[in-house]
Amino acid sequence: MQTYDFDRIRDRRHTSSLKWDVADTELPMWVADMDFETAPCIVSALRKRVEEQIFGYTVIPDRWYESYREWWGKYHGFDIKKEWLIFTTGVIPAISTAVRKFTTPAEKVIVQTPVYNVFFNSIVNNGRRVLENPLAYRDGEYTMDMEDLERKMRDPLATMLLLCNPQNPAGKIWGADTLKRIGELAKRHHVLVFSDEIHCDLTAPGCEYVPFASVSDICRDISITAVAPTKAFGIPGIQSAAVIVPEEGLRQRMDRALNTDEVAEPSAFAAECAVAAFSDEGREWLMQLREYIEGNKRLAVAYINEKLPKIKCVKQDATYLMWLDMNEYTDDSGSLAKFIRSKTGLYLSSGSIYRGNGSGFLRMNVACPRSLVEDGLRRLYDALNGYCLDSVYEKGSEAS
Numbered sequence: 260m261q262t263y264d265f266d267r268i269r270d271r272r273h274t275s276s277l278k279w280d281v282a283d284t285e286l287p288m289w290v291a292d293m294d295f296e297t298a299p300c301i302v303s304a305l306r307k308r309v310e311e312q313i314f315g316y317t318v319i320p321d322r323w324y325e326s327y328r329e330w331w332g333k334y335h336g337f338d339i340k341k342e343w344l345i346f347t348t349g350v351i352p353a354i355s356t357a358v359r360k361f362t363t364p365a366e367k368v369i370v371q372t373p374v375y376n377v378f379f380n381s382i383v384n385n386g387r388r389v390l391e392n393p394l395a396y397r398d399g400e401y402t403m404d405m406e407d408l409e410r411k412m413r414d415p416l417a418t419m420l421l422l423c424n425p426q427n428p429a430g431k432i433w434g435a436d437t438l439k440r441i442g443e444l445a446k447r448h449h450v451l452v453f454s455d456e457i458h459c460d461l462t463a464p465g466c467e468y469v470p471f472a473s474v475s476d477i478c479r480d481i482s483i484t485a486v487a488p489t490k491a492f493g494i495p496g497i498q499s500a501a502v503i504v505p506e507e508g509l510r511q512r513m514d515r516a517l518n519t520d521e522v523a524e525p526s527a528f529a530a531e532c533a534v535a536a537f538s539d540e541g542r543e544w545l546m547q548l549r550e551y552i553e554g555n556k557r558l559a560v561a562y563i564n565e566k567l568p569k570i571k572c573v574k575q576d577a578t579y580l581m582w583l584d585m586n587e588y589t590d591d592s593g594s595l596a597k598f599i600r601s602k603t604g605l606y607l608s609s610g611s612i613y614r615g616n617g618s619g620f621l622r623m624n625v626a627c628p629r630s631l632v633e634d635g636l637r638r639l640y641d642a643l644n645g646y647c648l649d650s651v652y653e654k655g656s657e658a659s
């Protein structure tokens with residue numbers, strides 16, 4: 260039974276929200292940020308901390324380690340040792356740190372495109388090169404191209420693989436066999452695997468993800484995994500994450516690197532939020548959230564199938580980000596996203612920013628009250644009707 264009110268609309272305009280920093284008539288469904296009030300247990304933990312009225316430098320309490328260990332043990336079948344865990348302020352800071360520490364300038368980091376666009380920034384802004392291993396796309400589903408992956412790993416300049424598990428934007432949970440095979444290839448070709456698992460708790464009801472480091476001893480020993488409560492509990496502004504590094508040598512170097520980059524120290528709120536999220540009350544809230552998001556997706560798929568049958572909804576089992584195949588309209592999703600925004604105010608992410616075959620896709624964030632999803636779908640319909648009649652639109656810049 261649903262006891263939390265995910266239908267409630269909170270006006271986030273003019274609240275310094277990145278997502279809602281848009282014109283008053285616009286509807287943002289782009290960045291991965293949810294429009295729900297977070298779990299009450301997190302709000303209580305924050306209130307309690309605020310009541311102390313002193314906000315000094317903070318250390319990581321034992322209960323932070325315990326909450327991660329229990330959550331991964333209970334729900335993800337992965338027995339994490341306390342010493343494997345290191346606090347960090349975010350997954351992207353940890354990725355950038357690992358890129359700097361474990362690769363040298365001009366080396367190549369493999370990414371499986373289409374993939375979360377900020378990965379490219381972490382690589383390129385640090386003077387490394389992106390090496391794409393495009394995902395294969397057939398019958399509306401993505402799989403990994405293992406032959407191409409091995410070819411890419413054989414390149415002596417390719418020293419790291421940035422894995423997205425589950426995958427953003429395709430919403431795919433990678434299976435244990437696939438992950439195990441990646442581990443074998445990576446070991447053979449001396450490639451470090453960084454597994455970004457930030458979306459791991461946002462799976463469809465009844466589906467669970469597989470932690471990369473849990474599938475074999477090899478995967479455990481050649482990887483760094485990043486996890487966080489921020490995506491699933493809608494608290495990315497709190498900046499609270501962790502890396503899991505089982506292998507001692509790697510761990511020491513990663514610990515040193517995070518500290519050198521000054522991204523290993525928590526704010527007064529970061530650890531408290533994680534402890535509250537990874538609790539029984541947090542779990543109950545999350546289970547209801549997952550049902551609600553699944554309901555939003557079902558509604559969107561039914562609407563699209565009926566009214567916009569030229570769009571294909573990619574089959575997904577994770578994330579709240581719908582990945583819409585627009586190839587029957589265009590393979591220039593940057594221009595299409597811009598057109599939709601200018602005609603109706605609906606702000607979607609252009610698939611082209613994720614590279615790979617993304618330029619034929621749009622990404623739509625449905626982690627919002629259902630009435631907003633309905634509003635977004637109506638706007639999409641209006642825009643695409645206009646788009647069909649008037650396919651003369653301005654080509655060029657993209658909606659980020």
Ligand SMILES: Cc1ncc(COP(=O)(O)O)c(C=O)c1O
Nearest residue numbers: 291349350351352375427455457
């Ligand atoms: C795959 C992935 N990794 C990392 C992030 C951002 O993580 P953080 O805010 O902890 O840096 C996102 C945000 O959307 C994401 O989708």
